[in-house]
Amino acid sequence: MKKFVNDPKNYVPEMLQGIALANPETLKYVPEYNLIMRTDAPRDDKVSIVQGSGSGHEPAHVMTVGKGMLDAACPGDVFAAPPMEYVYETTKLLASQKGVLLLVNNYTGDRMAFDMSQEMSAADGMNVRTLIIDDDVSVKDSTYTVGRRGVAGNFFVMKAVGAASEQGADLDELVRIGENVNSVTRTMGMALTACTPPAKGSPLFELGDDEMEMGVGIHGEPGRSRETLASANEIIDQMLEAVRSDLPYESGDNVALMINGLGGTPISELYLLYGRAHQVLTDQGINVRRNYVGEYCTSLDMAGASVTLVKLDDEIDGLLSAPAEIAIRVF
């Protein structure tokens, strides 16, 4: 296994400790519940935004905690939902007078942990709502999911509700905004290689030298089809058309375009894909008003990429423009 790892059991806690040490003024790591939270949360003038999910998708979600984004992230082990009691304790820690909004990507294990913890929090009299993200157009009802999966488009929901919560929006308003962003966001991904979970130590699935998995899930779940490796343009054209035709996005629409790397693909290749996607959309009369190129939601060291489109209206565009300060940064 070609990874920087000590004991695989400590992979997630050691990463969380690193994140907190790199951001001592803004973030803290709470080892009892394996969570990362803002040092200034909860604030009674603001709804707390919390995302839970398995680890292995970094920067999602433990590196997107900060002003204008999440108030806390509650990760499970690699590719495993967080334990229900950790979600409940996180909700208690983050409870503010204005309430708590839980963001959950649509996987059955995560939904179960969050549904049960929300019932416990509600029984305690806490004001808690849950918002499900399901942007993946690849498949319906896959290995770990009923309905569509939640993948990289999750970033736009976090960014929008994170911004609106800083501006003082109440819980109902945040649910409306988050559901609206999710409803106009679509993603499809593909894998060039499998990924290797630290505890397994070997690739999660087999993919031949001349094969690729179109529509792969972010835990390596099967996608739409196993295909022969194609050129960059053929791959991005196929993914983009699957995404575009789903909502659909049409001539005259203003969109945000994200090219997301799955962990093992260098950023040079992502910009090459971006250039082609931008040109294809422009030729179709679709205006790329905002762009996002890099790693937002990964699958450990998987080589591959996903493409996301968001249909912009003035409200969404404004919220995506708002300032944010999170762990992943350049300067």
Added chain:
Amino acid sequence: MKKFVNDPKNYVPEMLQGIALANPETLKYVPEYNLIMRTDAPRDDKVSIVQGSGSGHEPAHVMTVGKGMLDAACPGDVFAAPPMEYVYETTKLLASQKGVLLLVNNYTGDRMAFDMSQEMSAADGMNVRTLIIDDDVSVKDSTYTVGRRGVAGNFFVMKAVGAASEQGADLDELVRIGENVNSVTRTMGMALTACTPPAKGSPLFELGDDEMEMGVGIHGEPGRSRETLASANEIIDQMLEAVRSDLPYESGDNVALMINGLGGTPISELYLLYGRAHQVLTDQGINVRRNYVGEYCTSLDMAGASVTLVKLDDEIDGLLSAPAEIAIRVF
């Protein structure tokens, strides 16, 4: 080859086109000389900062063009120095009344192209200086280099002279600042896997399943030793001590600490390494005042990482704190 590529010949131009399309207001791509430059450069109230190098190290350097960083980047093909005439034409395009500063990582091929083009520019009466970066402590006199190699520490030189040039510093002052930053910056890297150049289509060198290359160069050049794969802590401890003892950095020093990914290593592992490095330095009485975790200077899809230390004084700390706006960003 598990890469997003069309014709390998067009790999670099297609990437550059993607970068320009993603940043239409701030950057332009000049296909004749294969360069990326700011749309507002050259400005006569500012020295133009230009970095050249082979491609394959992205975001260095074509994605670090922008306000507060480079005015232009002049890339060669993958792992190949830019042609001398392209460097010359780039210098002409960027010539301002205050002059041009060329940044060059210390590789013999790059130095030759930049030395010759500087002579041509000087003969034309242009005010041009060259600054060599050589932060790599791994080896002296390696495959493509006389002296030390220039690697990820280059980021700090770019950032410092980029900030000072925005503040109006003249060419002599920028050379002094850049040489000062280079003199207090040290880096060492290591590879878990080789990388695959698109035109070759297969790994550049062989590394066994239980092997790693300590002190690897960013083009896959041999380092200090081929060793048996070790734990994350053992690897970072060894690299950090090689870097620390070189300047040396000592108890009471204030430093910037960078953990740089080489392209194929996920950011989760980089934060795990960061946590350990931060703790080791703290235990030694060295104060980590600034940190940088992510990809700054890569080797295509190589799995691996490097560690950089910069000894901070008030001037360097101030310049690293200055605002900058470049292609790689999150929001």
